[in-house]
């Protein structure tokens with residue numbers, strides 16, 4: 165087994181539980197967890213890794229259900245070597261592990277408006293992969309380029325065409341790991357930007373279960389398939405509304421619940437398994453389809469295998 169694995173500078177751990185690395189706090193272990201020291205370490209590791217071994221990148225797990233049987237893959241999670249943030253004019257470059265909130269704050273201090281990132285609880289790699297967004301702005305509206313390491317261990321630069329941004333999705337090639345991204349924002353007054361971010365945080369806390377174990381919006385907004393991936397193209401039909409109409413606000417399965425506060429948020433109320441959460445999500449999809457004919461599409465990424473029988 166170990167013969168298939170290169171010896172990296174960073175940390176490689178066998179059988180690492182992923183539950184405590186995700187917001188929902190569920191899921192089995194990864195065969196291996198790799199925390200690369202820097203880009204070169206990651207590139208060398210992927211170059212030398214048996215091409216038959218699957219690779220999965222994770223950020224801070226704020227959009228993930230890892231199934232109870234875990235992930236047969238090398239899970240790559242970036243840390244300290246990947247969280248630098250630099251500002252040059254109106255462009256902000258951040259490592260994949262930099263938290264969206266830190267990027268927004270650092271940009272605002274420099275008079276650059278990336279305030280939309282402030283309330284998204286993920287890191288930069290996940291934000292690019294998911295075309296994250298809120299309050300009328302998506303990553304696609306601000307994206308300049310990203311650095312990534314391919315599964316074959318090549319360091320490449322990706323532009324917007326490579327990623328083909330769409331509503332909450334991109335075309336990142338299988339096994340490709342984003343290591344850094346550059347965004348551009350318009351100029352703004354630092355104090356005004358800070359005040360806007362405070363207001364957004366307050367609004368969030370009033371309307372979403374931000375203190376609970378969730379992964380944000382469970383399903384994409386049904387008509388929100390903007391063709392360009394930019395916010396100004398998106399439609400208005402909301403997932404929470406069709407879930408409400410189907411009578412599923414507050415519905416439960418085991419330890420999983422559709423939040424009474426925001427019906428598109430799936431909550432681990434304590435002892436939920438990944439199977440409870442996914443099962444409840446599928447029940448919601450079924451009820452919504454029966455009620456309105458709308459097929460909800462998962463926004464939460466679900467990965468790994470179910471627990472053995």
Ligand SMILES: Cc1cc2nc3c(=O)[nH]c(=O)nc-3n(C[C@H](O)[C@H](O)[C@H](O)COP(=O)(O)OP(=O)(O)OC[C@H]3O[C@@H](n4cnc5c(N)ncnc54)[C@H](O)[C@@H]3O)c2cc1C
Nearest residue numbers: 223224225226227286287289290291293296297298342380
């Ligand atoms: C309370 C709450 C509120 C939220 N609000 C919003 C919101 O307003 N708008 C919004 O868009 N999202 C929202 N989310 C969802 C989530 O925060 C975003 O999707 C976020 O961008 C995910 O980032 P992450 O680092 O947690 O990625 P993860 O959840 O770890 O991973 C998500 C996906 O990105 C991939 N990925 C992660 N890092 C990399 C990388 N370095 N290279 C390649 N692929 C990678 C993973 O493979 C996976 O497919 C919310 C979540 C919560 C819990």
